[in-house]
């Protein structure tokens with residue numbers, strides 16, 4: 001039998017990316033585009049997330065175009081535009097979105113995003129019957145992917161989102177670098193890490209030589225703060241070089257002596273169209289309190305957008321291509337309203353289609369760092385977390401100059 005046409009010849013699939021960028025989005029776009037093209041789809045890119053489906057539409061043709069999947073960020077660009085009414089924007093833009101999907105003759109929509117972008121896609125699927133496939137993305141790693149981590153006879157519900165592995169590697173490397181300046185000055189560096197309300201990314205500096213850490217899942221009350229300072233003092237005194245790098249999540253809730261309340265530190269009073277405020281600055285508060293309380297020099301370093309920047313790392317490249325393989329399966333079955341995910345946490349060689357599954361986009365939501373991964377009494381990440389991270393980053397990376405010069409006695 002000779003096939004005249006490819007299976008989806010004459011159909012159009014469009015891809016958009018919404019929310020905060022990651023180093024793995026271009027890799028996701030390229031992998032989805034390549035596979036959809038093989039099936040016969042014409043592939044469009046919608047610019048700036050949902051925004052590209054408003055007004056006259058802002059859409060480019062990705063079919064047969066060169067594409068650099070290693071380059072970080074997203075060539076389709078991104079926005080936090082919400083098609084549904086929100087506090088910030090009361091009007092529904094759904095009619096505009098539907099109008100453009102029809103005008104550009106888009107048959108299937110693939111939305112690369114976190115809970116917000118994919119949540120909106122899911123609503124369009126449920127309320128308007130738009131064929132959508134969600135594709136996970138976030139450096140925060142807090143999008144519920146229902147990926148199981150098998151550890152020590154236990155099944156822990158973990159998360160594995162494209163973008164997190166590259167961000168994790170960058171945070172590991174950044175921490176390993178910061179250690180040399182911390183060592184030279186016998187200082188504590190309080191390293192602020194993105195992640196919004198989740199502490200998944202904050203654990204990654206432990207592979208760069210950090211020991212303690214603070215995450216948003218466990219608030220730091222007045223009492224906890226005293227214990228934390230004592231733990232910091234001990235860790236510092238026991239450190240070989242009298243220095244520490246302490247990662248803290250940007251969204252931790254920290255007791256404020258002046259107000260007597262536990263709260264997050266906001267970078268701005270503005271909220272986006274999904275109602276999220278912007279956090280930032282808690283590392284400065286903690287560093288100055290450590291200096292004042294313990295008499296140890298402490299400095300703050302906000303890692304911020306660095307975690308989101310740079311090229312797609314190896315694990316992410318393989319993860320995105322594997323999940324794109326699962327997109328092919330969903331397209332062939334015409335199963336929409338689904339999101340491809342990894343079934344279990346595996347090393348890069350096991351990132352293969354047979355280890356994927358798909359979940360109903362209706363059951364996606366946010367997943368905080370599991371209690372199995374953080375020890376609130378020690379303010380540190382557990383061996384289970386180290387095992388989770390070792391699958392993604394393999395070995396910890398930190399060089400140490402183990403000098404021990406003889407002291408000169410005059």
Ligand code: F6P
Nearest residue numbers: 020139140194195196278279308
């Ligand atoms: O959700 C991803 C993220 O990078 C968060 O970690 C961070 O709080 C937020 O986006 C920053 O958003 P923006 O790009 O709007 O400053």
